[in-house]
Amino acid sequence: MTKTASRDAGRATRLVATGRDKAITGPFVNPPTVHASTVLFDSVAEMYSGEARYTYGRRGTPTINALGEAIAEMENAEGTVLCPSGLSAISTAILALASAGDHVLLPDSIYHPGRHFADTVLTRMGVEVTYYAPTIGEALAELMQANTRVVYVESPGSNTMEMQDIPAIAAVAHTRGAFVVADNTWATPIYSRPLDLGADVAVLSATKYIGGHSDLMMGTVSARGEVLSAIRRYHGAVGLCVAPDDAFLALRGLRTIEVRLARHRDSALKVAAWLEARPEVARVLHPGLESDPGHALWQRDTSGSSGLFSFVLNGGTEDDAARVLDALKLFGLGYSWGGFESLATIGSHGLTRVVSPPDAAGPIIRLHIGLEDPDDLIADLEQALANWTA
Numbered sequence: 402m403t404k405t406a407s408r409d410a411g412r413a414t415r416l417v418a419t420g421r422d423k424a425i426t427g428p429f430v431n432p433p434t435v436h437a438s439t440v441l442f443d444s445v446a447e448m449y450s451g452e453a454r455y456t457y458g459r460r461g462t463p464t465i466n467a468l469g470e471a472i473a474e475m476e477n478a479e480g481t482v483l484c485p486s487g488l489s490a491i492s493t494a495i496l497a498l499a500s501a502g503d504h505v506l507l508p509d510s511i512y513h514p515g516r517h518f519a520d521t522v523l524t525r526m527g528v529e530v531t532y533y534a535p536t537i538g539e540a541l542a543e544l545m546q547a548n549t550r551v552v553y554v555e556s557p558g559s560n561t562m563e564m565q566d567i568p569a570i571a572a573v574a575h576t577r578g579a580f581v582v583a584d585n586t587w588a589t590p591i592y593s594r595p596l597d598l599g600a601d602v603a604v605l606s607a608t609k610y611i612g613g614h615s616d617l618m619m620g621t622v623s624a625r626g627e628v629l630s631a632i633r634r635y636h637g638a639v640g641l642c643v644a645p646d647d648a649f650l651a652l653r654g655l656r657t658i659e660v661r662l663a664r665h666r667d668s669a670l671k672v673a674a675w676l677e678a679r680p681e682v683a684r685v686l687h688p689g690l691e692s693d694p695g696h697a698l699w700q701r702d703t704s705g706s707s708g709l710f711s712f713v714l715n716g717g718t719e720d721d722a723a724r725v726l727d728a729l730k731l732f733g734l735g736y737s738w739g740g741f742e743s744l745a746t747i748g749s750h751g752l753t754r755v756v757s758p759p760d761a762a763g764p765i766i767r768l769h770i771g772l773e774d775p776d777d778l779i780a781d782l783e784q785a786l787a788n789w790t791a
């Protein structure tokens with residue numbers, strides 16, 4: 402019998418049951434990893450019927466469909482397309498909806514490569530781009546134009562961690578006929594469902610907590626109804642697809658996301674609270690902390706926090722921050738996050754802000770808290786912060 406869990410079942414229950422259609426898995430627990438380009442048909446009639454379940458490797462395989470169905474279920478979407486990276490999921494969502502002559506509103510706190518995509522590709526294609534302060538809320542109405550087609554949100558924002566009022570922004574966008582695209586990578590569908598908050602599209606970098614092991618790149622775009630149809634048309638037309646081994650790994654990662662996230666959440670809150678009390682630290686940027694200006698929105702719109710947050714050093718330069726980071730022994734120095742291991746970057750390095758410069762007394766350090774013992778991570782930070790002398 403096919404195992405299914407109703408949409409009323411708990412999230413952990415649905416995570417176990419989803420993406421396991423018996424027609425795909427047969428007697429096995431997991432779907433097979435199907436390596437395929439060509440799909441063979443039984444007859445010419447079937448080949449041209451337009452009704453075959455599989456038609457060509459790029460258009461879906463059992464492995465890819467199982468992952469897409471699982472992500473769609475977790476996002477409360479009607480469907481999900483898979484892209485080769487989170488960045489390609491961002492570009493897919495926007496390019497599926499915006500055309501030459503349209504206007505797009507992006508938060509100043511957007512993931513930086515998303516900004517680069519907008520400033521280079523979108524503008525070259527005749528799409529007008531405006532940045533807004535992430536905490537704008539319903540005052541976004543003042544920036545809406547007759548040709549505004551997409552309002553993008555990322556809550557909390559990259560590096561500076563501002564929460565955004567997605568319901569208020571969606572209400573403004575919808576009264577003016579625009580679509581809302583939300584980057585849900587930080588909270589993941591386990592702690593936040595942007596489509597239920599009013600967004601039309603939810604984008605994930607599955608590279609982060611879905612994969613969870615720093616060994617694959619992938620993005621997902623989830624939506625409902627007409628918006629989903631537009632996304633499927635664009636995704637198919639430009640030829641986007643993902644590799645079967647990566648899809649298998651992403652589905653395997655998804656099975657454990659809830660238990661991993663709980664550990665990331667608890668450890669990150671413990672480290673963040675410890676940092677808040679340190680003299681070397683001016684401010685901790687983590688919406689799960691009561692001191693954070695985004696805490697009320699975070700409490701209203703999400704059911705948890707993940708392992709990524711930032712803190713502001715109490716003065717000094719990026720050279721001072723570099724001395725702290727170079728002294729870390731347990732934290733890797735590297736881009737990305739969402740794997741089992743802890744990472745650190747200088748969050749303020751190369752930070753581009755055009756309308757909302759961060760309110761920071763010193764350099765910003767971004768941490769990803771992995772699955773190590775949090776007390777070991779705190780001890781590592783303590784010895785590293787001893788190198789800060791600003």
Ligand SMILES: *Cc1c(COP(=O)(O)O)cnc(C)c1O
Nearest residue numbers: 486487488512584586606608619
């Ligand atoms: C990493 C990241 C992305 C891009 O994902 P890739 O898989 O690295 O392309 C998008 N949004 C956010 C918030 C990210 O942190």
